[in-house]
Amino acid sequence: MPLNKKKTIFCCYDAGSAELLLCYLSNNFSSMKNFTFFLKGPAKKIFLKKFTELKCESNINYLKNYQSIVCSTGWSNFNFKIMNYALRNNKQLISIVDQDNYFNERFFFHEKLLVPNIVWGINFSKIKLFFRNKTNCTINFLSLKNERKKYYLKFRNSNLNSEYLLVAGNAFKSFSKKISSDKNNLILTKKKIVEDIKKILKYNKKIRYIVLRPHPKEKFLSFQKLAIETQCRISVSKNLLLENDLQLCKYVLSYSKAAAIAAKYVGNKVYQ
Known part of the structure; x- marks a missing residue:
């Protein structure tokens, strides 16, 4: 999956999303120094433990410098603020969904449905049905199942x-x-x-x-x-x-x- 390193930022709070993102990045890139992150919560601890060189933004206002925003999903205000910012400012929003459940809690913000352009995850059967019943927008789905498998097989x-x-x-x-x-x-x-x-x-x-x-x-x-x-x-x-x-x-x-x-x-x- 091609990414413009200079125009993509990874925003992550939740441990589950961080684990999926970590699998993808570790498999495909030897260094993180060319990527930019905006990290909070458990995700920040996980990434700082895994990678020694991380370029991180400290404020949501810096997101204006990026075209694509990859964001975790969960119950934190961090996720909702990032996703809402991306959609309001016509950024490409890529949502990471680590579990095939709790979609209302992940994608409704103040009774507004936040519809990503792309979803990264493992299992899409339920989430496709969720969005199909609520929006006519086109969403692309990209599986990280093989990336996750490849990552953990290294530790077999x-x-x-x-x-x-x-x-x-x-x-x-x-x-x-x-x-x-x-x-x-x-x-x-x-x-x-x-x-x-x-x-x-x-x-x-x-x-x-x-x-x-x-x-x-x-x-x-x-x-x-x-x-x-x-x-x-x-x-x-x-x-x-x-x-x-x-x-x-x-x-x-x-x-x-x-x-x-x-x-x-x-x-x-x-x-x-």
Whole structure:
């Protein structure tokens, strides 16, 4: 996919979109010094961890210097401001969609539908239907599925540590303060996670360590009960890059489809 390096800026906030963008850029370019970024939130931490040389803008006003704006999608005001700016100023808007869901939340801003020129993503069946029902505008869709596969195959390993189980995905809201008042949901969700882990431990006696990889916005209280019930050492991953956790653990319990697919590329034994 040809890009004018001097006229394209990558604007990213969300971890999922950042991961997809990272796969594409890493596969196709040896250096990022010819590209320009506008980064906030988890995406900024991820890119600064992966690349040492990044040219970054610090203000939305600098977007006027670019013809194409590649932007993450999600719930942050950052995404909406960038997308709205691009459309109001007749810029080419390329939206990165890392999950095939929550389209109303991704593309409606103050009850206005934000329609990109191009969508980068993995699965387009639902998003095509979403836009078809809401607009007559022509949207091009470009798959990054092979780019993602190519990226994670670089980390494929047949000698992963069988003592480690990685638990990944948006499953840890049950342990957060945010919904702790919802006691029924809290108990059921915690119970489900513990049951899933114990099923794996039943058939994998070598597992001694459980690494929890939360969504960047998920916060934790205590895992003392989980440690007691599983008889394993529990830790929360501090790795920004998914591949670092996948290379550590042979087994992966994933509540995220994207993480599960990446794990299979790396060679992990995946439970869903």
